[in-house]
Amino acid sequence: MTDLSRPTLPGALPDKRQVAASFSRAAASYDSVAALQRAVGVSLLNQLPDDLAPTRWLDLGSGTGYFSRVLGERFEQATGVAVDIAEGMLRHARGERGGAHYHVAGDAERLPLGDACVDLVFTSLAVQWCGHFASVLDEARRVLRPGGVLAFSSLCVGTLDELRASWQAVDGMVHVNRFRRFEDYQRLCAASGLEQLSLQRQPHVLHYPDVRSLTHELKALGAHNLNPGRPSGLTGRARMQGLLQAYEAFRQPQGLPATYQVVYGVMRKPQA
Numbered sequence: 001m002t003d004l005s006r007p008t009l010p011g012a013l014p015d016k017r018q019v020a021a022s023f024s025r026a027a028a029s030y031d032s033v034a035a036l037q038r039a040v041g042v043s044l045l046n047q048l049p050d051d052l053a054p055t056r057w058l059d060l061g062s063g064t065g066y067f068s069r070v071l072g073e074r075f076e077q078a079t080g081v082a083v084d085i086a087e088g089m090l091r092h093a094r095g096e097r098g099g100a101h102y103h104v105a106g107d108a109e110r111l112p113l114g115d116a117c118v119d120l121v122f123t124s125l126a127v128q129w130c131g132h133f134a135s136v137l138d139e140a141r142r143v144l145r146p147g148g149v150l151a152f153s154s155l156c157v158g159t160l161d162e163l164r165a166s167w168q169a170v171d172g173m174v175h176v177n178r179f180r181r182f183e184d185y186q187r188l189c190a191a192s193g194l195e196q197l198s199l200q201r202q203p204h205v206l207h208y209p210d211v212r213s214l215t216h217e218l219k220a221l222g223a224h225n226l227n228p229g230r231p232s233g234l235t236g237r238a239r240m241q242g243l244l245q246a247y248e249a250f251r252q253p254q255g256l257p258a259t260y261q262v263v264y265g266v267m268r269k270p271q272a
Contacts, residue, residue, distance in 0.1 A: 015087060015105065019129045024065070024088025029220040031064050035087065036204060037221075040262055041067050041124040044153045045074070047198060047266050052149055054078045059101075060140075061085075061110055061126020065093030071122060077106030079117070097243075109135040111143055119148045125262075128155045128179055130135045134137050137192040144269040150194060151266050156182045156201060158261035163214065166246035170239050181194035187261050202262050207255035214258050 002259065017190050023030075045067075055078050059068040062082035069120040072080055080101040084090050108130050118225045121140045133154075140150040160176050167175040180203045189196055208214045249258055 016129070016131075020086045023084075023086035024127055026221055027088040027217075028216075028272055030089075030092075031066065032038050033056075033217045033220045034064075034066070036206060036260060037063075037064065040153050041070075041203065043202075044122070044124050044264060045070065048120075048151055049149060049197065049266070049268075052120060054148070056081070056082060056118045057122060058111075058143065059115070060111075060121055060123035061129075062093060062103070063089050063126075065101070065103075067111040067122065068093065071120075073102060075120075078119075081113070083108075083113075100174060109139060111139045113143045115142055116145045118143055119145055121148070121150045121152075123151070124153045125148070125155065128150055132190070133180065133185070134188050135198035137188060137194065141192065141194055141269055146269055146271045148269045149197075149266065150174045150269075153265075154185070154263045156162060156261045158203075158259065161259060162247065162250045163211075163256055164244050166211075167224060168241050168251070169246040170242040179261075182261070182263060185217060185265065189265055189267060191231060191272075192267070197266040197268055199263070199265045199267075202229075204260045204262055206258045206260070207252065208258060211256060212246050214256065242261050263266045 054075055057071055057075060057078055057080050059065075059071055059080065059082045062068050062084045062087075065082060066168060068080055068082040071078075081104060082090070082101050083104045083106040084093075085105065085107055087105055089198050090105060094103055102222060104112055108127055109132055127133060134154075137150075144150065156179050158177050164176040167173070186199060189199055206214075208217075247256055
């Protein structure tokens with residue numbers, strides 16, 4: 001299947017080894033700054049079909065295991081599998097009351113699971129790091145049993161636009177991660193062979209007292225700039241001062257806004 005989600009520039013999405021290493025390093029600090037990730041995951045859980053009663057679920061991009069534990073409590077009679085590309089995250093999850101679930105290192109585009117073995121694939125704010133979302137959909141369809149559900153959240157173009165525009169005013173270089181267009185998610189989901197139950201884009205806006213609070217949070221999450229072409233070395237004082245001044249143009253009464261454009265999708269594998 002052709003991936004219609006191609007970035008504007010060749011190789012614009014980060015190398016997965018760098019993604020895995022970055023999130024592994026952030027495992028210990030991740031949960032302390034993951035308010036958005038928890039809010040998005042809870043919203044995704046609330047969109048699951050009411051009649052869904054899986055006997056086996058997959059938490060894909062499970063990170064520190066927060067939603068593996070939530071899924072385990074929600075579906076008490078089911079068994080769970082937690083898959084993440086970052087070994088450091090998996091090690092952290094095993095120590096956080098996560099021993100009841102299987103923790104497996106794996107790639108969403110090549111899942112280490114057999115065919116038709118789960119009833120739910122739950123993946124929240126992980127697949128934006130995958131270069132070929134069509135492959136993610138193919139793999140989800142492969143591992144789902146007939147009637148099984150894929151529930152995903154991701155990020156699309158428009159995410160962190162305030163930070164992107166502020167850096168653009170300073171030096172025009174790549175400082176902010178790139179994301180797919182919402183229209184690409186629409187086309188790929190329509191071509192996936194899965195029945196689309198819902199697909200929507202919803203902005204989430206966080207506010208910060210200053211720019212450093214935002215950039216420190218991104219680093220603690222492991223989600224700071226991972227793009228090819230990013231500037232190397234430390235950011236000079238003059239450029240940082242330019243960033244602070246440019247971002248002030250966006251200030252609101254609540255603080256400096258950081259907008260995340262979140263894509264929510266719920267899809268079902270046909271019975272036939």
